[in-house]
Amino acid sequence: MQGTNTPFVFGKTVSMFSFTNREEEFAKLKSNLLGRINTMLVSPRRWGKSSLVEKVAHDIDSETTRVVIIDLFTIGSEEEFLEVFAREVLKKSSTRWEDWVGHAKNYFKQLMPKVSVGVDPTTDFSIGFDWKELKKYSDEVLNLPEVIAKEKGIQFVICIDEFQNLSNYNTFESFEKKMRAVWQRQKQVTYCLYGSNRHMMEEIFNHSSKPFYRFGDFMYLPKIKREKWISFILESFKNTEKTITEEQAAFITDKMNCHSWYVQQFSHYVWVKTSNEVTETILQDAMRELIDVNTPFFQAQVESLSNTQLNLLKAVASGEKQITSVRAMQDFKLGTSNNIIKNREILIKKDILQLSQGNFEWLDPVFLIWFLRFFK
Numbered sequence: 400m401q402g403t404n405t406p407f408v409f410g411k412t413v414s415m416f417s418f419t420n421r422e423e424e425f426a427k428l429k430s431n432l433l434g435r436i437n438t439m440l441v442s443p444r445r446w447g448k449s450s451l452v453e454k455v456a457h458d459i460d461s462e463t464t465r466v467v468i469i470d471l472f473t474i475g476s477e478e479e480f481l482e483v484f485a486r487e488v489l490k491k492s493s494t495r496w497e498d499w500v501g502h503a504k505n506y507f508k509q510l511m512p513k514v515s516v517g518v519d520p521t522t523d524f525s526i527g528f529d530w531k532e533l534k535k536y537s538d539e540v541l542n543l544p545e546v547i548a549k550e551k552g553i554q555f556v557i558c559i560d561e562f563q564n565l566s567n568y569n570t571f572e573s574f575e576k577k578m579r580a581v582w583q584r585q586k587q588v589t590y591c592l593y594g595s596n597r598h599m600m601e602e603i604f605n606h607s608s609k610p611f612y613r614f615g616d617f618m619y620l621p622k623i624k625r626e627k628w629i630s631f632i633l634e635s636f637k638n639t640e641k642t643i644t645e646e647q648a649a650f651i652t653d654k655m656n657c658h659s660w661y662v663q664q665f666s667h668y669v670w671v672k673t674s675n676e677v678t679e680t681i682l683q684d685a686m687r688e689l690i691d692v693n694t695p696f697f698q699a700q701v702e703s704l705s706n707t708q709l710n711l712l713k714a715v716a717s718g719e720k721q722i723t724s725v726r727a728m729q730d731f732k733l734g735t736s737n738n739i740i741k742n743r744e745i746l747i748k749k750d751i752l753q754l755s756q757g758n759f760e761w762l763d764p765v766f767l768i769w770f771l772r773f774f775k
């Protein structure tokens with residue numbers, strides 16, 4: 400299979416091609432969703448949530464189990480969400496677009512949706528509601544999959560990506576209650592709600608005072624294991640008739656701290672620079688390219704931070720374990736202990752640091768390498 404096509408993919412989900420490992424998580428998510436257990440999935444950015452959900456979705460989607468995927472990334476309000484929700488459910492209600500239009504008319508009692516169909520209905524089909532009416536009868540939209548599922552004797556699985564974005568809507572508090580009230584009564588609809596902001600996801604799902612408390616099974620997606628990455632890299636090179644040693648594959652994996660996106664990106668640069676065999680020079684060049692490409696993003700991140708926040712990052716980067724000790728506070732100029740507490744929270748909210756078992760973890764391995772080069 401010699402050619403110019405890289406076996407490594409980054410920047411898009413990898414459910415079909417270039418997907419590796421995740422057997423356990425795949426099996427668990429699949430059996431949950433087929434077993435009608437609502438499932439929440441959380442991991443830091445770019446570890447592979449969307450890829451995993453897509454792969455499971457593709458596997459279980461069938462005549463009797465209809466899988467809908469909605470990405471909230473660009474959806475900014477409750478009304479817009481409801482319109483997209485209705486549209487996507489309708490699109491899965493039949494393989495014929497003529498039916499979507501009919502269903503839009505038949506399955507609502509109070510609401511009268513405006514349906515618009517373009518030249519190519521599969522990409523150009525939309526549903527609009529009168530927003531005043533929608534406010535009053537949003538239950539009808541939220542219950543649409545259950546109504547259709549009952550009528551047709553099927554199941555719906557509804558996957559909502561970046562679910563935590565809902566909490567930015569100004570109507571979130573009342574909407575959250577409404578969603579939960581409608582969804583928990585459904586018998587033939589299962590939800591997979593996932594997102595990268597652990598803090599916000601836990602806020603929605605893990606507080607006993609909140610509507611979505613105990614809505615289902617809460618999964619933390621782990622990183623892909625080191626051995627799996629190494630064999631994935633070895634195989635991908637071998638399949639494309641290039642040679643990399645186990646040590647070199649381990650070097651890539653370890654430098655990237657098993658971070659899904661970055662292992663793929665680094666491997667890709669190495670692969671492109673290699674005609675036959677990977678060399679030390681190639682590894683170094685690829686590393687330089689990786690850092691260069693990502694530098695503007697790191698610079699922007701750093702520029703958004705205050706001095707004491709930056710100093711806190713320096714302390715963490717240098718391996719300081721006791722950031723609240725008087726010595727560390729003086730050595731790194733961290734400000735008052737109040738400052739430290741606030742800054743800690745901000746750096747976690749910005750997804751730069753993560754607290755795991757009481758220790759700070761730097762989430763972006765390349766950012767850390769870059770930071771250590773320029774800020775020491």
Ligand SMILES: Nc1ncnc2c1ncn2[C@@H]1O[C@H](COP(=O)(O)OP(=O)(O)OP(=O)(O)O)[C@@H](O)[C@H]1O
Nearest residue numbers: 408409410419444445446447448449450595659660
């Ligand atoms: N199972 C996998 N095998 C190999 N590579 C993977 C896998 N999952 C993810 N990746 C790599 O990580 C990248 C990010 O994956 P994905 O978009 O699924 O992550 P995500 O957690 O949804 O990210 P975000 O939080 O930014 O939405 C992919 O483009 C791919 O390079």
Ligand SMILES: [Mg+2]
Nearest residue numbers: 448449450560
């Ligand atoms: Mg994603």
